[in-house]
Amino acid sequence: MVFAREGFGRSTVEQVCEQAGFTRGAFYSNFTSLDELFLAIWEQRSDEMQSDLAAFLTQEPPPVSSLREAVEHVLSAVPLDDEWYRVTAEFTAHALRNPALRRVMARREERIEAGLMPTLEALLARVGRRVVDPAALGPALVACHDGTSVQCLIEPDNVAVRQRRTDLFVLLVTAHTVEAGSATDTAPQETP
């Protein structure tokens, strides 16, 4: 992917076409600008990943026996794809400057949450836990995923980073759930 290698701003129509195996003539008869192509690619791939995630999660009910295992199973469906995260970082930077793309990013998050939460809740139910506030847990998971993904890719050789990533997810899920029988239905407990 040219955008991952060069950065979006430095990519040229020529480079993209060369790698894709067609010419600039072909490009300009299908798109009007690189921006448009970038958006199209990102949306398509983003949709694919969400479909993959959803498919993976719903496919076979795994025999999880603890909350951590449930989290690990979900995380295993979200690979740390180096190239793809570079493209996403480019897209994020681009979106922060472009209202139209901002909406695309917002939709992406909504769809991730929509695809993730039901399965996650089902998995957690199996280990006897109930999510208290899905509307808070979803965004928190996405934010932590994005934040820790960058950390993992910035220090690819630091295994502790990846370990902490998992721990953080477990922590989040733990704090946002209660034992299934519990009557508590408020926001995550703050002990002090």
Add this chain to the structure above:
Amino acid sequence: MVFAREGFGRSTVEQVCEQAGFTRGAFYSNFTSLDELFLAIWEQRSDEMQSDLAAFLTQEPPPVSSLREAVEHVLSAVPLDDEWYRVTAEFTAHALRNPALRRVMARREERIEAGLMPTLEALLARVGRRVVDPAALGPALVACHDGTSVQCLIEPDNVAVRQRRTDLFVLLVTAHTVEAGSATDTAPQETP
């Protein structure tokens, strides 16, 4: 800042010089490339922000009376600077493709943690809490900060996002601390 407006890859030496009020001749007698300037600017500004953070936090011991107030105080020292976060997003995307910049990013995180944690621990001590595992809390805070900052800037009009951001920080700090008298000294408790 040109990099925030145009994106790094689309910025030209000409644009940068125009805004800064000098000419390309002046530029090339002080830097060898835009990459170098970008790195210099980002490191300098990043250092400034860390100094500001440290100064703000150590300056006057605020009269916090709860863990949440302590967190809110710290967060108030980290403003959601729209322009600056755009530059950071650009830098992040750039760093994911460039090992030298990766190291700069890693150092940035270390310095944030180094500047933040002592004061945070002091503040928390004042409300009767002790951090259990600073080496885990620091990176988690940074990751969540970066992740939620994007969310806030992607949906600037959504106040719920900003609220959840604060809640998330409170949650993280809560989970990584114990009551000051407690003997517990293990990793954050996972109840189930």
Add this chain to the structure above:
DNA sequence: TGTATCCGATACAACTCTGTATCGGAAGGG
């Protein structure tokens, strides 16, 4: 089989950016 339509390749003209080389002036040292 002939024709119309579509799509991609090639060619082209205009523009933009980069990096360097040369020139002029200002500041500092002797």
Add this chain to the structure above:
DNA sequence: CCCTTCCGATACAGAGTTGTATCGGATACA
């Protein structure tokens, strides 16, 4: 007061990029 040194401005040449216009072939349809 002169001279040297440094720094920024201007000018220029080379390279690369964009978007369009024209051409050729393939495919679908009558």
